[in-house]
Amino acid sequence: MQQVYQKYYVPAQSYWPIVGAVALFLIAVGAGNFVIESTRGEAGYGGNILAVGVLLLLIMLFGWFKDQINESMSGLYSDQLSQSYRQGMSWFIFSEVMFFGAFFGALFYARTIALPWLGGASNNAMTNEVLWPGFQAMWPLVETPGGVTTTAMSWAGLPTINTIILLVSSVTLHFAHVGLEQNKRKQLTAMLGVTIVLGCIFLFLQVEEYMHAYRDLGLTLQSGIYGNTFFLLTGFHGMHVTLGTIILTVLFLRVLKGHFTPDSHFAFQAGSWYWHFVDVVWVMLFVFVYVL
């Protein structure tokens, strides 16, 4: 709680929230119809509506952030408001943690409960005997109870390289932050640039790994619970890295324009929190999806 009370700052009205609501509406309608149409094999407008929605969302984000930046640069914001932003961002990251938690939960449940039971563990001998005769519980699950086979993704090679890349990117981003706080703009620019490049390399290698999985290993989204958890966890993580890279790129452009001071750089801090969060998720992924 602040002891010295500053002026209350109440932001003015804005068109962007309603634009954002319409964008999410179009995305939801478009995605829903797109999925339905592609299942039925019909032509339709779902994909177009989805594309318009995504475009509108991007326009909204651009415009909203632009207004925020202008207001912030003209010194309108109080300490209390920037404190609200910090707390809001922390809670947003917490909600993201819980989102990944749902998929990690599915992974742990499948590995420690569902598969052993299908293999006859505990009091489920008859489940195995009658429903899935001959099924052996194992992880990675390279042969499903239904008989679909696949190959496991090794942790050596690309995944290890990617782990190193992301860990290094966390360090470089930290040094960029230190550079910002000590007003060493060159260090800030260079380190932030390196972080973005590392993010891009990570994404490129991730695409390579997916192609390797589909082409060489026969590991697909349809390969049973191993492939399901593998692709959803790494896929959602990849989406977050993509978003994080975009955030860092925006920050980079703002740094080039001379934004941020050693005392006032909430946007930079929020972006770096997000990036560190994405890294921590990857470390969890590497341990539980690839290695163990």
Place this chain on the structure above:
Amino acid sequence: MSKATEIISPEHGAADPHDTHDGHHDHHAPSGIMRWVLTTNHKDIGTLYLWFAFIMFLVGGAMAMVIRAELFQPGLQIVEPNFFNQMTTVHGLIMVFGAVMPAFTGLANWLVPMMIGAPDMALPRMNNWSFWILPFAFTILLASLFVEGGGPAFGWTFYAPLSTTYSGDSTALFVFSVHIMGISSIMGAINVIVTIVNMRAPGMTWMKMPLFVWTWLITAFLLIAVMPVLAGAVTMVLTDKFFGTSFFDAAGGGDPVMFQHIFWFFGHPEVYIMILPAFGIISQIVPTFARKPLFGYASMVYATASIALLSFIVWAHHMFTTGMPVAAEMFFMFATMLISVPTGVKVFNWVATMWRGSMTFEVPMLFALAFIVLFTIGGLSGLMLAITPVDFQYHDTYFVVAHFHYVLVTGAIFSIMAAVYYWIPKWTGRMFDVTLAKWHFWCSLISVNVLFFPMHFVGLAGMPRRIPDYALQFADFNKWISLGGFAFGLSQLIFLVVMIKACRKQGEPVSDRVWEGAEGLEWEIPSPAPYHTFETPPVVK
């Protein structure tokens, strides 16, 4: 966009470089519909949430009328079984996500800033975004009823494989509408939590906060923790149904029971999201009309926090008959029964607050008293359901339906009505039509018990839930249940009339304090509350 609205405090105002901005901020707000579309004012957004919730309550209620009309007599009378299933499903989804949750969020918007001495919510533009997502989300959900093959018909719990293997194409629309509802809830909750942590007036220390604020703080935490898990659950349903994954299919190494674990990990805290703010409301109203301070304030705070923490380790009591090791059944049984301790603390404290108080029975107090009695009935039937071996008998019967309607209708909904009657004179500056409001209360109270109490009996006798037809021996009770249902539905039209009259500012002007025994910051300011409540931070002693 260019003009920022500011409120200047006395200490800094004169020297502040920005106070050239207009101090009177009401007159450049757009009028007409754009006022509501663009508003960033917590009171306007609160009003929008409350009216949206009320409209959804009537829509969901209309679906309940279809259900009760079909069940009036045994045999298939009025609707197709598939349509009946769509009605039970969408009724549940609308009441949970469209009525109860937005109503509480609306109350939080109206009241939290006034109660803690803040000028507005912490993030007002995001507040607007959170609200306006909701009408779109429910448009999608309702539109899905018209998709070829029908709307969602798998129950609001959308258990796999009902929602994966056996569902219609509209499942995709259901999934995406739940996604954007979740985004709305998470943003709304972040806003509430940041407002409470960061925007309290000087002197408003944690243990001076009104209980409504405390309960909402904890509710917001629960929302941020579990709505993303719901998003994960619907995503897995989507990929299982449309993209060939097998999270919930044993043939691919998944497990349909896993769906229930993930769903109820969200679902049980969700239940408390719908009741904790109700506890806060009752804790505000009872002291006012008993003219005594709340008994055991600190224990109320700790009890709320305990209930919230316990809510994360009890989810599988919804799944006792699904198939779990005995050790797990025992754990979830005892953890669930533990919740009755903090809940008992609350009921005890409300009763102790009234003990030897100078009681009067205005409309908000009537609803609060009905809440205490009827919610406790729902709590006790919950305790019965918590006992694993007994639950084997009750599971999926009308006993469960009776239980959760007692906690949600006579619990959550009654508390919302109590809250609206309690605070609406402050919002409009006028007293509502007390005579009609009393009619609303007594009609609701009698009909709701005719509606839900006999469900205990048919449930214990074995009538399963979610069926359009039933065995002949349940016919008499079901006739009464349906009649009670129709009467309860009609009673809410009285509420609609009272609300329309109140919003048109008909009625006697009220004093600032409105109720003789009311305490708290919101009663210190003029009635109706000014558009921006606190121009300067109030001093809290």
